[in-house]
Amino acid sequence: MNKFKIILLAISLLVVGGCVDNKGEIRYCDVGDYAADDFTIALDYRIPEGDGPFPTIVFVHGGSWAAGDLSEYWSEIDEAASKGYTAVTVDYRLTAEKDENDKSKYPWDAQIEDVKCAIRFLKANAVEYKVDVDNIGVAGFSAGGHLALMAGMTTDIPRFEEEGQYQEFSASVNAVVAFSGPTDAIELYNTATPKAQAQKIAVDFMQGTPDEVPATYLDASPISYVDVAEIPILLMHGDTDTRVVIEQSITLVNLLDAAGHQEHPFIVYEGNPHQWAGEVRTHANANMFAFFDKHLKGDPSTPLSCSPYPSCEG
Numbered sequence: 001m002n003k004f005k006i007i008l009l010a011i012s013l014l015v016v017g018g019c020v021d022n023k024g025e026i027r028y029c030d031v032g033d034y035a036a037d038d039f040t041i042a043l044d045y046r047i048p049e050g051d052g053p054f055p056t057i058v059f060v061h062g063g064s065w066a067a068g069d070l071s072e073y074w075s076e077i078d079e080a081a082s083k084g085y086t087a088v089t090v091d092y093r094l095t096a097e098k099d100e101n102d103k104s105k106y107p108w109d110a111q112i113e114d115v116k117c118a119i120r121f122l123k124a125n126a127v128e129y130k131v132d133v134d135n136i137g138v139a140g141f142s143a144g145g146h147l148a149l150m151a152g153m154t155t156d157i158p159r160f161e162e163e164g165q166y167q168e169f170s171a172s173v174n175a176v177v178a179f180s181g182p183t184d185a186i187e188l189y190n191t192a193t194p195k196a197q198a199q200k201i202a203v204d205f206m207q208g209t210p211d212e213v214p215a216t217y218l219d220a221s222p223i224s225y226v227d228v229a230e231i232p233i234l235l236m237h238g239d240t241d242t243r244v245v246i247e248q249s250i251t252l253v254n255l256l257d258a259a260g261h262q263e264h265p266f267i268v269y270e271g272n273p274h275q276w277a278g279e280v281r282t283h284a285n286a287n288m289f290a291f292f293d294k295h296l297k298g299d300p301s302t303p304l305s306c307s308p309y310p311s312c313e314g
Contacts, residue, residue: 023039023042023044023069023070023071023091024039024042024043024044024070024089024090024091025039025042025043025044025045026039026042026043026044026045027039027041027042028041028042028043028090028117028118028121029041029114029117029118029121029163029164029165030164030165031093031110031113031114031117031163031164032093032105032106032110033105040091040093041091041092041093041114042070042090042091043070043088043089043090043091043118043121044070044074044077044088044089045077045086045087045088045089045129046077046078046080046081046086046087047081047086047129047130048081048082048084048085048086048130050130051130052086052130052131052132053086053126053130053131053132053133054084054085054086054130054131054132055084055085055086055132055135055136055137055292055296055297056085056086056087056088056122056129056131056132056135056136056137056296057077057080057085057086057087057088057136057137057138057139057292057296058088058089058090058115058118058119058122058136058137058138058139058151058173059072059073059076059077059087059088059089059090059138059139059140059144060089060090060092060115060138060139060140060144060145060147060148060151061073061089061090061091061140061141061143061144062140062141062142062143062144062145063094063142063143063144064095064142064143064201064205065094065095065108065111065143065146065201065205066094066095066096066201066204066205067094067096068094068143068144069091070089070090070091071089072089072141072144073089074089076089076139076285077089079285079289080289083289083293084297085292085296086122086129086130086131086132088118088122088129090114090115090118091114092110092111092114092115092118092147093105093106093110093111093114094106094111095107095201095204095205096204103207104204104205104207107204107205107206107207108205108206108207108216108219108220109159109160109219109220110163111143111147112147112150112151112154112160113160113161113162113163113164114163114164115138115147115148115150115151116151116160116161116164116171117161117163117164117165117166117171119136119138119151119171119172119173120161120164120165120166120167120169120170120171121165121166122136123136123166123169123170124165124166124168124169132296134174135174135295135296135297136173136174136296137173137174137175137176137177137292137295137296138151138152138173138175138176138177139176139177139178139179139288139292140177140178140179140181141179141180141181141276142179142180142181142182142243142244142274143181143182144179144181145178145179145180145181145182146178146181146182146183146220146222148176148177148178148181149176149178149181149183149222149233149252150220150222150225151171151173151176152173152175152176152229152231152233153176153222153225153226153228153229153231153233154225154228155170155171155172155228155230156170156171156172173231174231174232174295174296175231175232175233175234175291175292175295175296176231176232176233176234177233177234177236177288177291177292178233178234178235178236178249179236179237179276179284180236180237180238180241180243180244180249180274180276181222181235181244181248181249182221182222182244182248183221183222183223183248183249183251183252184221184222184223184248184251184252185202185206185210185217185218185220185221186210186214186217186218186221187247187248187251188202188244188248189202189209189210189217190210191245191247192242192243192244192245193242193243198243205220206220222252223251223252223255226252226255226256226259226261227259229256229259229261230261231295232262232263232264232291232294232295233256233261233263233264234264234265234266234267234287234288234291234304235249235252235253235264235265235266235267236249236266236267236268236269236284236287236288237249237266237267237268237269238268238269238271238272238273238274238276238280239268239269239270239271239272240271240272240273241272241273241274242273242274243273243274244274246268249266250266252264253266265291265304267284267287267304267306267309268309269283269284269309270309270310283305283309286305287304287305289302290302290303290304290305291304
């Protein structure tokens with residue numbers, strides 16, 4: 001392909017694709033100040049062959065609540081559909097979008113409002129997307145893991161469902177899988193590295209430091225909702241993670257233990273940092289599907305696998 005054709009192709013992609021995160025096919029909610037034809041708040045989906053309805057998995061991407069997009073989970077929604085799930089990957093409002101004062105236009109709690117609206121959208125359109133509304137799971141990595149936990153642990157809390165349509169439907173789900181997810185926003189501010197970058201992300205997200213807006217940090221922390229958490233939760237974390245230290249998952253596990261929460265297995269990926277790929281991601285995904293098979297399909301035949309990670313505590 002010559003240089004002229006490459007330039008034309010690049011221009012055409014920009015025209016068709018719009019801004020970077022306009023990759024979803026379906027605009028699931030009207031939120032923020034997006035134009036009617038802006039698919040920033042969008043989702044992609046895959047549906048298995050057959051009549052349905054099918055158990056459903058909603059995947060939530062990472063990116064420090066400031067970046068990333070739903071393409072992070074394109075391969076997983078393909079795999080999930082091949083395993084008999086309606087599978088969805090969602091975008092949500094990002095803190096990187098700034099107002100005229102260079103403040104985030106969409107700080108907390110816009111992100112959880114969007115994830116919950118996507119779940120309500122799926123329930124409202126269950127026939128079209130062949131969604132089994134009684135068997136919905138949420139999974140995510142890093143910031144997406146945090147939002148998955150929040151979606152699962154904050155059922156019917158009105159302040160998290162103030163934006164978006166389909167208010168007649170509950171955003172409740174039936175199981176959660178969190179990969180390397182933050183659970184304590186104050187400790188994330190204090191322990192994540194690189195420190196300056198991590199604290200800027202937190203301040204953009206919360207609109208202040210923990211000293212300035214402590215209630216917001218607590219509001220955004222899954223550990224604040226342990227006493228009302230009822231659904232099964234699978235946590236997976238690498239023990240050399242420095243961006244979201246493993247103590248984030250350990251703290252949540254210990255609190256769930258103390259609260260008598262019935263099922264929250266914890267798998268430690270020994271020697272693995274924040275980002276996972278290759279064999280580790282394949283292993284973690286296999287555990288995710290085994291967990292969802294048990295809780296969304298009623299099929300416990302595939303146990304969670306620790307091997308070959310001796311620190312696994314699942």
